[in-house]
Amino acid sequence: MTSTVTTPVRRLNTSKAMVEAIAQEMRVDDSVVYLGEDVGSYGGIFSSTAGLLDEFGRERVIDTPISETAFIGLGIGAATEGMRPIVELMFADFMGVCLDQIYNHMAKIHYESGGNVKVPMVLATAVGGGYSDGAQHSQTLWGTFAHLPGMKVVVPSNPADAKGLMTSAIRDDSPVVYMYHKGVMGLPWMAKNRRSIGPVPEGEYVVPIGKAAVAAEGTDVTVVTLSLSVHHALDVAEKLASGGISVEVIDLRTVVPLDREAILESVGKTGRLVVVDEDYLSYGLSGEVIASVVETDVGLLKVPPRRVAIPDTPIPYAHVLEYAVLPTAARIEAAVREVMA
Amino acid sequence: MTSTVTTPVRRLNTSKAMVEAIAQEMRVDDSVVYLGEDVGSYGGIFSSTAGLLDEFGRERVIDTPISETAFIGLGIGAATEGMRPIVELMFADFMGVCLDQIYNHMAKIHYESGGNVKVPMVLATAVGGGYSDGAQHSQTLWGTFAHLPGMKVVVPSNPADAKGLMTSAIRDDSPVVYMYHKGVMGLPWMAKNRRSIGPVPEGEYVVPIGKAAVAAEGTDVTVVTLSLSVHHALDVAEKLASGGISVEVIDLRTVVPLDREAILESVGKTGRLVVVDEDYLSYGLSGEVIASVVETDVGLLKVPPRRVAIPDTPIPYAHVLEYAVLPTAARIEAAVREVMA
Amino acid sequence: MSTSVTGPAPGQDVPPVPPVSSEAAARRDLDADTRRNLYATMVLSRTYELAIVREYHADKGPGFDIGKGLVPGEMHLSAGQEPVAAGVCAHLTKDDAVTATHRPHHFAIAHGVDLERMTAEIFGRETGLGRGRGGHMHLFDPAVHFSCSGIIAEGYPPALGAAFAFSRRPGNRIAVAVTGEGAANQGAFHESLNLAAVWKLPVVFIVEDNEWGISVPRTASTAIASNADRAAAYGIPGERIEDNDVEAVYEAAGRAVARARAGEGPSLIEVATLRMLGHFEGDAQGYRPELAEVPQHDPIPRYEARLREAGVLDDAAVEQIANEATSRVEAAITFAKESPLPDPAEVLKYVFAEEA
Amino acid sequence: MSTSVTGPAPGQDVPPVPPVSSEAAARRDLDADTRRNLYATMVLSRTYELAIVREYHADKGPGFDIGKGLVPGEMHLSAGQEPVAAGVCAHLTKDDAVTATHRPHHFAIAHGVDLERMTAEIFGRETGLGRGRGGHMHLFDPAVHFSCSGIIAEGYPPALGAAFAFSRRPGNRIAVAVTGEGAANQGAFHESLNLAAVWKLPVVFIVEDNEWGISVPRTASTAIASNADRAAAYGIPGERIEDNDVEAVYEAAGRAVARARAGEGPSLIEVATLRMLGHFEGDAQGYRPELAEVPQHDPIPRYEARLREAGVLDDAAVEQIANEATSRVEAAITFAKESPLPDPAEVLKYVFAEEA
């Protein structure tokens, strides 16, 4: 992608980029610690902390018991006392055992205290399916987190954003849920799109929370998406470009706060909208994006928008079934063709 | 409302209507039990079980320890073994301590078992604010439950529906989340709209799950809403009728499965849509309703739809603040006038 | 006591409170100042709550509408449980953290939360601790590291975090976490005790056993007679104080606080206490067979009598303490009532921290 | 044992397993049939898992792609932990319920889950227990009341429900709930033990202590050395079995099952066992210092040697058991492989129960 002859930009996979941001912040701020299950010698089940233990030691990279309510709550208490903990929930699917700390405490304390108490904490969590991990280990659930007020929610799709959003998340004075898709981490043991490895700026690198990116410019149809689905959408955009359909891909990058302007700007240009969401279809992100468009201007859309999402089923285990519910490139392409028809 | 001269229809408040359905089902099916905190001698904090202990005894109306994960899970296990438990989560706000049992177990077992295991259980829970109970005791959260697949979600707004939907919920072979708004129960110790007392059919009475009701017919604008907000919407409809605006009020009654046809039928007639939702604005019910309309036909709406919902803040305690975020009649009226302008 | 308390390890920073065995404590009286302070804290808390009762019910009518009046919403009062808060908080400074429950006033007062701003919060005013956004179950006073929560047992985990932060800084600050006996059957209780024990965090866990979780008696919710016996499940000391005895609480808390300050880890203390009022105001307590006897177990007159007998209090002292309490409480209520309401136009503020 | 086991109350329906003291048990051998069956169950389970390892890794390459092949996804194997399942399930009939964990095969096999349909499920086939929708962490066989779950400790609460339902019907059916030692620090563990104890539900709680929760050793997660000591927190019997000893498990489970069937309530048994493989397949276990010694602690050859010495097994018997296991396992795998894949067009089925 972008590289110059003289100083080639390093290419990292997403997990290394994420870890780089954490390490940089830990070096300059010793109130940053990383807590979670298997984040120490294992380096994170999805390599979210690989190498951190070696550099920072057991006082700052800390394996916890399997007690999510206790250790997320611990992160909250430490944050209100001035630390900047990063706490990992191994899979977002496990939110059910600890959601109270997350949504009734982490997310509400600042408001309930009238702004007098801050909770500068990052809740890092792995999301997504595609490798037959079944109904309890494949969910993205960003719609659930985003619906509940008081936490920012960021969802990087590529290495550079993973680094830049992690830097922002750690520095933010509000709680930030940082959701990394296993399929974008670039893990050696999982199928991956080539986009999970990419150029990552050296040194301090910040991607602002709340700003979407135009991942591909286009004029005919807007695909609004996020996380791993960005990769698929870009694949589709490349494919269809040769067939004369110009697809603009908006990578939301942040779910809360939602960059509605970026969506409107693109749809204002194309008049056609496909929302691609690896979360459940109903009562979630795809509906919100569509509503945000029409409540601004009911004339923006020339044709009915299409949603490509998990069709309100638990995520099935068998590969053939799972790929029937995931937002695959094939489903995205079909939706784009439908709005172009 | 509807009553004949010869046999006057009794008028009950919503809590009595709900209890009547439970009692009727308990009489005919001894696998129906009611479990929860303070459901025995207290009769339910919001009178969801008043009188049941006296009739059915401690073996069937059972106070639990404050261990929601354990006793909701117990309900699940009992349901898979052929019982039809009704389990009460005292406030929906407490979902955070037990959501795993609800969304990863209750809701997914049937699917994961390929249809071989049924979970015929009712999760009854109180929702809603308006009486200064603060950020952890005033939420409706139906958007969260509805987003997660595998559970039906019903939300009665009046006594008759409370009875009919409870009957259906108990008899349903799938898990049903039954959300009763404290403000529709007709409690003597809480402000209430007159609509929380109304005619309730005697004997067996079934309201089908999945069917919305036209609570008021109108031709100019459709207000899609549910639960306590139906009362406010009807108040607004009555008020505006004299001013020449004809408001159709759709009471969703069921959130999962959503009766999209009823919405489309009404909007097809009026071309104007206001969604009134006491849940949080973003990533929830209001977006879903709007998206459902435009993804069917982008020309149905003549003007941008409006949403009256909690504006993505935790629910504040002070009365003046709480009523600034609640979907009050005043806010509904303003929204209706806006789409009519 | 189920487990004996180990003394501070040699060479460690030993805190001022000397670890005394409970037998020794039983033999000798506390000093008069400490006893007077314990009494005065209890009186202040009680005075406060009686004023809240008065204000709360002043304008709920006709009938009782929970959402009406200057103080709307649920109101959980701690009258009768003052010995727990007074005895525990006597060992704390304002640098120590306390996480309390839905029934928070006695701990807030004993720990020195700003009475005016707390009252303003309860009255939903802009001058309140939470600018009217929190309410009585959500009181946050960062000046004394106080917080509380309406979700039972979920106040335990954040206390671990305060302790975790403290343990990485100079000083030997500690955190105190409070729940009721009903809440001790919630998962967060177990997870918190285990985690604090594994990491030897400086936390003192308090269980207020008032025998009721709303309408459910302890025997219907808890498999064993004493939550102190649960301490053994985490290898930490556990003590149960019977009879709502403020001095016994003081002694036990002294040991637990000393242990925490010495870096030896958490302890668990359960206190048999008394919920004198309903679960919340408006609760008719029809479920409560012993209701008629409740007033005679009021710990404050009982303690007063004991201190009079011991010569620590006389009429003048009692009156002075009562008067001071009344004037502080009424000043706080006046402050609250005279404070401005929050501006509804600012309702969207404080969802997120303002950017620096 | 932390708590002595009380015998069945007089006049109650006494189950076939006699409650024997552990000393008595130690003195006398189990009968040969029981021992042979315990061994055979362990061998069947191990044979099954070795075949799964073979099939799982057969087509993950080049390299290792977890999502590839006939058996994709996470694969948690129980090799080394067979003594727990064999010893416990020997006391159950197919009318008793078992709720297992993310590491479920040994319990599924010992409890008599349909091997062919379980295998078909693991292969994601329409003939599978869940028609390919569940996978290896979500095996439901209602014929033998078996289920499992991938969320640790969350299998405990549904076991209470099965026990609750059973306790209201004729017969003395029970439920067995399983977790690992890591999961014993999750809130659901605590809530479930307390609730089962308060309601005297017929449940036997099993903790498999394989010393690891993925990469975290027991000492870093658990404040005490034996989870059996946590039973006292609920007033129920707790026993810890050392050394992965299938017969000791059998004896202890016999007592606990008898107690449950007699209506005396739950018990807790922790077994010191061995995770012979990685947490899941593909786990290189770099964190595990004792890795090299693991194979020599394999409980199956050890038990085989003991039974040979006792004259219960000889070459012929061992061979016969091995052959039977192999043929059942290979038949199941063949059944799975030859079964049709689910139809993607039916992916929306089974979200809700079909209407009657």
Ligand SMILES: Cc1ncc(C[n+]2csc(CCOP(=O)(O)OP(=O)(O)O)c2C)c(N)n1
């Ligand atoms: C998780 C959760 N479940 C239920 C409730 C409702 N609730 C509030 S207080 C209470 C009783 C608490 O009893 P206990 O812990 O003994 O405290 P007490 O009220 O006696 O001080 C209950 C059930 C809650 N707030 N949070």
Ligand SMILES: Cc1ncc(C[n+]2csc(CCOP(=O)(O)OP(=O)(O)O)c2C)c(N)n1
């Ligand atoms: C609530 C929850 N947290 C974390 C996980 C991830 N996880 C799966 S297995 C496991 C380790 C479990 O250890 P243990 O209970 O000892 O069982 P073992 O794997 O050793 O059999 C973890 C952390 C999970 N599945 N559920």
Ligand SMILES: [Mg+2]
């Ligand atoms: Mg209590």
Ligand SMILES: [Mg+2]
């Ligand atoms: Mg383990």
